[in-house]
Amino acid sequence: MKDNEKKFVLASFDEIFSTQESRDDAKREKVMEIPLSDLHTFKGHPFKVLDDEKMAETVESVKQYGVLVPAIARPDPEGGYEIVSGHRRHRASQLAGMETLPVIVRDLDDDEATIIMVDSNLQRETLLPSERAFAYKMKLEAVKHQGQRTDLTSRRVVGKLEMADVVGEQAGDSGRQVQRYIRLTELIPQLLDMVDEKKIAFNPAYELSFLKTEEQEQLLDAMTSEQATPSLSQAQRLKKFSQDGRCTPEVMCAILSEEKKSDMEKVTLGADTLRKYFPKNYTPARIEATIISLLEQWQRKQRDKQQRDQGR
Known part of the structure; x- marks a missing residue:
């Protein structure tokens, strides 16, 4: 073949007889109805899926409207699919008696799946410290790994703090705060539970x-x-x-x-404790005024008693 001859590649059968619209459609992500039994939890998933009041509300919504936002999953080499985003929707569907869940299936490596899994949960309002701590730890490891792979990032992430800044950016936390949260994963489970329960600040x-x-x-x-x-x-x-x-x-x-010192300077009386001693129609301001008045009376009696004792 001469150097000046043009080289060409024969188009495939599908390329010749398919339209541009069908080729574009093939590239789009499709929602699949996957049996709930074929979907399983993301390995090391740090977020708790509780059968609480909010879950009950989600279950009622699923019963009435179905699952409106598809979950995201990736194929599991051992069979079925691993949920990346949508663990609560999966549980709600189980409780609602559904058989399938709408899912977008993506081919994701471990780092990509971890980052999506964490980011899809970090915006929740009621996130426990332990959940945030382990989520940040998982994402930081994924970001660090990606930073070492020039095929995944246009610029390598340099420095531990910069990586932590990347991790906390979406949730509005600084790199320093991300590192402080990750330190909580060094607590034994009993102490970490006490942090979640607000027994330890x-x-x-x-x-x-x-x-x-x-x-x-x-x-x-x-x-x-x-x-x-x-x-x-x-x-x-x-x-x-x-x-x-x-x-x-x-x-x-x-x-x-x-x-x-804080215990010495503060006495707290709960509303339930105070309400036992006042009529139901008393406002908080009236309760406070009554307490002050009674304390003043008690103080006068104590002062009068002390003066009598001194005069004996």
Whole structure:
């Protein structure tokens, strides 16, 4: 063949006899109705799917309107499909008695699937600290892995903090805050549950995450013994004792037994407690005024009693 002869490739049968519209349609993602039994949970899924009040509302919606937004799944080499986005819709469909779920199937590698799975859940209003912590950890690992692959990114991600910034960008968290959340995954499950239940605040929990596993277990016993949870300053001191190798059960009990300044300055009476002593038609302002009046009377009686005792 001469150099100046033009080279050409024969078109395939499908290309010759198909229209541009049909070729474009073949490239579009299609929604498939997949049996619920063929769909299973994403490996390491960090978000809790609870049969709570919100789930009950979702179930009623599915019964009435069906699933309006398709889930996203990827083929599982071992059979069936792995749900990437749509775990709550899958559970609601089960509870609603449905047999299938509308799903968009995509061929995704582990990193791509992880990022979609995390991002599709991070915008939820009621996200537990443990859910956010493990989600950030999974996404950071995926982003770090992608940053090492020049075929997936036009610019390699440089520096741990920059990667963390990428992870937290969609949820509005800084890279520093992402790293602080990820530290919570170092807590033993019992302590992390207490963070979710708001028994331990986020900042003290971050400091406690630096304690060794054995020390965290001992801290649980100390908290039970003293009927107290660490404040931020107490958690910081426990961390320092741990770094110095002196965080013993005795030290923990001594620190937790200290009366917290906030406890000394604040007394809280719940509405249920107060309502037992007032008519139902009393407004909060009237209840407060009555309490103040009664306290003033009590104070006068105490003062008069003290004066009488001194005059004897």
